[in-house]
Each structure stands twice: as C-alpha cells, then as structure tokens.
Amino acid sequence: MTKKNLILLYGILFSMILSLSSCSSDDSSSSEDIPLSADIFQSVVGKKVAFQGLTNNAASWAWDFGDGTTSSEKNPVHVYSEGGYYTAKLTATSSDGSSVSKEVRLAIDLTPYILLTGGPTATNGKTWRLSSGHSDKDYFAYADAALTPFDGAPNPLPAGIFGVGLGLGEVYQDEFTFYFDGSYSHDVKADGASFSGLVFQLLTTGGANIVNPSSDQSFGLCTATYTPESDATFTYVENEDLTVSSVFGPGGSLTYSGVSTLDFSGTEFIGFMDFQRKVMVQEIKDNSMRLVMFMAAEPSAPGINTNGLVLTFEVVN
Missing domain, CATH: 2.60.40.10 (Immunoglobulins)
Incomplete structure (x- = not known):
C-alpha cells in the first residue's frame, strides 16, 4: 500500500472515530x-x-x-x-x-383476577357498572343448558333498553367494586334500590320493597330497595362446575362445567338481585366483562331459575 493510500485510510478511520464519539450518550x-x-x-x-x-x-x-x-x-x-x-x-x-x-x-x-380487581396497586379497587351500551353478545336467555335466547326478546339487546324500553334506566348507575384482598363494596346510589326480579320480590317481600315495577312487566324485572352489607367479600373461581336450579334440568337443576364464577358473602350480589346470587363469568377484559345472572320468573316454581340475563359490565373511570 502506498504512503498516499495509508494517509487516506488513516483519515477515514479518524473521521469514523469522531462520528461514533459524537453519537454516544452520557459519557461524551x-x-x-x-x-x-x-x-x-x-x-x-x-x-x-x-x-x-x-x-x-x-x-x-x-x-x-x-x-x-x-x-x-x-x-x-x-x-x-x-x-x-x-x-x-x-x-x-x-x-x-x-x-x-x-x-x-x-x-x-394480567390474570382474570387482576383484570377484575385492578391488582395489588389498585388501592381503591376496581369499580364496575352495567353497560348501557351493551354488547353484541348481550341478550335474555332461558336457564337451559345452552342458555338459549328468550323468545320475543331482542337479540342482541339494543343500547339503553332498560331505560328506553323498560323505564328502568337507574339500573345503569349502580356500582360494584372488587378489591385485590377479596373485599367487595356495592353502591346503590340515590334511589337506594337495585335491579331485581319481580317474582323474587313478590315471593320474598310481598312486593313491599319494589321501587319501580318497570313500564313493561312482561319481562319480570323491577328495581327494589337494598341495603349493601358492610365488610362484604367475594370469591372468584376461574374454573369449576357450577350447579344452579333450573326448570329445564332433570330434577330441577343444571350443571355448567368448567366455567368461571363470582360468589358473594351474605346477601350480596352483582348486577341483579334474585334467588341465585352466584354468577357465571363468560368473559373478562381490562375494561369490560360479561356475566350470566340467573332469574326465577315463574311463581308456580318458586326459587327455581327460568331465565338468564347475559349482560356486559364496564369499568367506571
């Protein structure tokens, strides 16, 4: 290599070193x-x-x-x-x-339990309410093995149906808070009432607790007074066999295998107050979850589930 080429090569290398030096962080x-x-x-x-x-x-x-x-x-x-x-x-x-x-x-x-509660850093828990927008998977069902859509009810449920269609818009306001330590709180808001089954109220209180019987009683829904329990707790199980009463089941019961469930202490519940307080969790995401809540709507079969409400809940920010 000639002296002239060596000088050129050294010049190129020196330029590269200067360029690299100018790009470095912190120790430049x-x-x-x-x-x-x-x-x-x-x-x-x-x-x-x-x-x-x-x-x-x-x-x-x-x-x-x-x-x-x-x-x-x-x-x-x-x-x-x-x-x-x-x-x-x-x-x-x-x-x-x-x-x-x-x-x-x-x-x-993020496990389903963390999605439900917000995890250990959510000191105020994670609060949910019934979604007024509903989802394309919200519907009224029969309490049979397949949760078959209820005849005569819209499927999927349109946005705001409990308010515009049934005169029960207040049910979208109640809030349900889950804490990582297993604690649970329930806010029934100013009306002091919760979403409930009409037959349940007639059989348990003679209708005395009914606040709003709904503008259309054919669906068997109402709101009724409820006082949330202090020091309430909940239990989430990711996979179990859930047995519930059902007019469609042999011997008056049905078992849903391998499902996720939510259960509550005392008289507590989420979303819908009826005989069956343990609910099925169909799906849970960061900002929404879909539950199946059961209802006993036949007076001749007191306390035995006839229907299911498949409804979406949203996070309260």
Whole structure:
C-alpha cells in the first residue's frame, strides 16, 4: 500500500472515530452541550422486566419500580412478585445536580383476577357498572343448558333498553367494586334500590320493597330497595362446575362445567338481585366483562331459575 493510500485510510478511520464519539450518550466529552434527557425502553416476559435507561448527559440513575423496590443501575432487570398494573419511574441526574424524570405504565402478568380487581396497586379497587351500551353478545336467555335466547326478546339487546324500553334506566348507575384482598363494596346510589326480579320480590317481600315495577312487566324485572352489607367479600373461581336450579334440568337443576364464577358473602350480589346470587363469568377484559345472572320468573316454581340475563359490565373511570 502506498504512503498516499495509508494517509487516506488513516483519515477515514479518524473521521469514523469522531462520528461514533459524537453519537454516544452520557459519557461524551462534549456532554455539556447535550441537554439532560431521559426515556425508558422495557421488555416484559411474565413478571420479569428488563429496563433500559435511554439518557443523555446523565451521571446517575434512580429507578422506582412501583412496587416498593428501587435500583441505581442504568439498565436494571426487575422481577415483580405479583402481577398487576405498575408505574415504573426513572430519574436521571446530571453531574451538576439537575434531574429529569420519565414514567412508564406496565401491565404485568394480567390474570382474570387482576383484570377484575385492578391488582395489588389498585388501592381503591376496581369499580364496575352495567353497560348501557351493551354488547353484541348481550341478550335474555332461558336457564337451559345452552342458555338459549328468550323468545320475543331482542337479540342482541339494543343500547339503553332498560331505560328506553323498560323505564328502568337507574339500573345503569349502580356500582360494584372488587378489591385485590377479596373485599367487595356495592353502591346503590340515590334511589337506594337495585335491579331485581319481580317474582323474587313478590315471593320474598310481598312486593313491599319494589321501587319501580318497570313500564313493561312482561319481562319480570323491577328495581327494589337494598341495603349493601358492610365488610362484604367475594370469591372468584376461574374454573369449576357450577350447579344452579333450573326448570329445564332433570330434577330441577343444571350443571355448567368448567366455567368461571363470582360468589358473594351474605346477601350480596352483582348486577341483579334474585334467588341465585352466584354468577357465571363468560368473559373478562381490562375494561369490560360479561356475566350470566340467573332469574326465577315463574311463581308456580318458586326459587327455581327460568331465565338468564347475559349482560356486559364496564369499568367506571
């Protein structure tokens, strides 16, 4: 190689070194010209999260993982002990003491129970109410093995049907809150009443508790007074065989195999007050869940389920 070519090669290499040096973060010799900044990149596998602090002109890094633990590493790996929603925070500090922070919201290993309750960091629980918009899978059913759609009822249910169609719009206001520790609270709002079965009220209170008998009583629905229990609890089971009374079942009962369920202490319930308080969970997502609630609507078969209400609940923000 000629002397002229060597000089050219050295010049190219020197230019590359200068270029690489100018692109580096945090340890650049000209860092005083780069504003302090911070961003977060993360990779999640199960409960393990690999964090990367993308910073400029930082001399130290302070991480708060949102679960009570911290780190001073620039690129830490953290394992959360429980799934849930967490806010991780990175504070980058420069050599002159100035600092900047960045946060990232994480959804870690979301089980159905965490989707229901909001997880361990949801100190106020997670609150749900009956969705007035309904979904394309909401309908009235028979309490048979297939939950067959009820003859004569719209399928799917149109938005706001309990208000516009039945004069029971207040049922969309009641709120039901689930806490990670198994506690449960129920807000019946200003009317002090809950969505209920007409036959249930006639058989248990002689109708004395009925507040609104509905403008169309052919569906057997009403609202009735209810006082929520203090210190109530709930039980969620992800997979079990649920046996309920049913006029369609041999011997007056049916079993739904391998379903998710919600059950409640005392007289508590969710959504609909009737003889059967344990309900079936068909689907649960971050912002919606669909339940099957049973109703005994035949006076000649007191307390035995005849129908099901397949309804969607939404999160109250």
